[in-house]
Amino acid sequence: MKVTFNSFSQFTAIEPKIEPMNLSSIVIQTKPENLNKVLQTVKSSPDCEYHIHDEKGRIIVTIEGKNTEEEIGKLKKLQAIPHVITAEMAFAYSEDELEQEREKLEKSKDNIPEWLNDPDTKIRDINYGGDLKGKF
Numbered sequence: 001m002k003v004t005f006n007s008f009s010q011f012t013a014i015e016p017k018i019e020p021m022n023l024s025s026i027v028i029q030t031k032p033e034n035l036n037k038v039l040q041t042v043k044s045s046p047d048c049e050y051h052i053h054d055e056k057g058r059i060i061v062t063i064e065g066k067n068t069e070e071e072i073g074k075l076k077k078l079q080a081i082p083h084v085i086t087a088e089m090a091f092a093y094s095e096d097e098l099e100q101e102r103e104k105l106e107k108s109k110d111n112i113p114e115w116l117n118d119p120d121t122k123i124r125d126i127n128y129g130g131d132l133k134g135k136f
Contacts, residue, residue, distance in 0.1 A: 028059040034083035047074040
């Protein structure tokens with residue numbers, strides 16, 4: 001939070017504008033003999049944050065972006081690093097999508113079957129048929 005003072009010794013708090021965030025984890029695969037070369041490039045890249053690697057040539061990084069397009073651009077840069085066999089998203093988080101799905105759930109409360117909120121419902125009695133997106 002930024003605080004500003006005026007000439008009358010009063011202050012005003014200015015809340016920072018928080019942009020929506022996308023965050024994804026990426027698994028990069030290279031051959032073990034090329035690991036150090038790829039690690040050097042990945043660790044110095046402004047497009048990702050390095051986290052861990054193993055001796056088999058797997059490297060875990062995260063990327064952030066204002067939107068999906070920015071993230072995809074960063075992913076493509078990682079895929080283009082010499083000696084990278086593959087670089088793929090393992091997990092993606094989109095703040096905008098999360099809020100949209102929360103709003104859908106709030107609007108569809110009447111469509112949720114009562115038995116889902118019944119504390120006596122047994123897990124073994126629930127049949128999961130796949131993706132719930134778009135069901136509500």
